[in-house]
Amino acid sequence: MLSAYLSKRFRQAKRRTGIVSLLSKASTLGVMLGVTVLIIALSVINGFEQQLEERLLSVVPHVSYQAPYEPIDNWPKKVEQLEQHPNILAATPEINLTAMVQYKGKLKATQLKAVIPRLHQKVSGIGAYIQGKNxxxxxxxxxxxxxxxxxxxxxxxxxxxxxxxxxxxxxxxxAAPKRLSLELVGIINMGGPVDESLALTHLNALQNTLGLSLSQVTGLRAKVDNIFQAHDIAMNAGQSLTDLVYVNSWFRTQGSLYQDIQMVRTIVFLVVFLIIAVASFNIVSSMVMEVKEKQASIAILKTMGAKDSTIFATFALQGITYAAIGAFIGTAVGVLLAINLPDLFNAAFVEANSNPLAGVYFVEFLPSKLIWSDIIITLTVTLVLALLASVYPAWQATKTNPAQVLGNS
Structure with a gap:
């Protein structure tokens, strides 16, 4: 308690000095900015990861089996075999091919997917992004x-x-391509590359066009209970199929995107962590100058019987306080900005029709998700660094010689 009282008195007295006050405020400001940037950056990365799982991975196949040559026969039996696997929640047949869409003389390439509507809902969340017919x-x-x-x-x-x-x-x-005339009944409005490539129709329509029987398809699709184990599940479950198929999982189609998100998370954390470290260790310079300025006060405290441990704790607490003020203010600002970041992004770009994310990623807004463990880790690391930075100046304060200091004053 004495150390806390002395630390407070020293901070109040310090406000009347110039350079020491400036250095301490600069250190506090550096810590605040570092913590703010780290919380915002991690929230954005968490937001992209959440949207990857909830949006993109709800639409793209978790697991798929594509026949390269001959179609898959007796698909109901194959679907039943896949659904017997303990990690597969649902399976459905599909026909996937690249086709051209024609309307009034205009052509557009598309990834045409023929599905059984009632079954497709079990493996895909695309229905939530379709405007028009269910x-x-x-x-x-x-x-x-x-x-x-x-x-x-x-x-x-x-x-x-x-x-x-x-x-x-x-x-x-x-040979001339086969033609199929269909009525447009729905629009996929998900945002990102899916809107530029995907088309859905009924399975029977393509079976008739391709000359397949009702029990023949070119692919099977499955939804798994653990998306991060999708590839292993795909290989294991695929052993029950007797057909020649290519085994795919979302790791092959979208895995690079997930890896990029994780890599960016690591890089951002390291870079901003170094910024916080530099700001925290700037406390050393301000604390060294403060110890030198307060040598007379330290000497008087020692002559009055103050222990070295009390002096050490006083200045160590001083350094931690500078960092803690910056860390907690930075946390408050970072949390406030992270919560409102999507709205701020929309106001700045979307409403001005200059969205930099439009058509680039799988979302056209800036997602943000706060994870409190990230905030706790950030605060803990910052305070630990501040403590380490305060050790040397506090130790120097205990080495003050009262006789030498008071004798020269």
Whole structure:
């Protein structure tokens, strides 16, 4: 308690001096800015990771099995086999191919996916991003297009769209493509690359067009209970299939994005951590000057019987206080900005029609998610660094010789 009282008195007295006050305030400001930036940066990275899991991974296949040559026969039995695996929540058949969408003379390439609507909802959350008809009600003569595809074609809901599919089983390599006329009943408005590439139609429509039977498909898709174990689950569950298939998981299609997010998290934490470390160790210079300035006071305290431990604790507490003030103010500012960051981003860019994320990432807004463990770690690391930075000046204070200092005064 005596150390805390002395530390407070020294801080109050310090305000009347110039350079020491400036250095201590600069150190506090540096810590505050470092903590603020770290909390905001980690919140944005956490937000992107959350959106990756909740948006993108709810749409892209967790696990898929694609037939490279011959179609998969008797898909109901294969789906049943996959669903018997303990880590697979649901499975469904699909036909995936690259096709051309034609409307009024305009053409656009698309990744055409034919699904069974009632089953597709079990493995995909794409229905939440479809404007227009509910995907569960999708009929054989209907199609859903990504927003960017529809915009490039100038098509709206209700128009008739022509799908051009390569005639893979024709005798001549350059045979005319097969045509399929479908009604546009929905628009995928998810944001990002999905809007530019994806089209959905009923499985039966493509089965008829490709000459497949009702029990034949070109792919199977599964949803797993642990997305971070998707590849291992895919390989393990795929052993029950007798067909020749390519085994894929979201790690192969979107894994680089997830790895990039984790790499950016590590780099940001290290860089901002070094900024906080530099700001914390700036406390050393201000504390050394303060110890030199307070030598007379230290000498008087020693002659009055103050122990070295009391002197050490006084100045160590002084350094920690400088950092703690900056850390807690920085935390408050960082949390406040992180909570309101999406709204601030929208006000600055989206409303001004200059969104830098539009069409680049899988989201067109700046996500933010606060994780309190990150804040606790940030505060703990900052205070530990401040304590380490205060050790040397506090130790120097205990070495003050009262006779020498008072004798020269």
């Amino acid at each position: 995907i569960a009600q999708l009929k054989q003569n209907e199609i859903v297009l990504g927003k960017k595809i529809a915009q490039s074609l100038g098509a709206i809901i209700g128009d008739r769209i022509t799908i051009l599919v390569a005639n893979q089983h024709a005798d001549k390599p350059l």
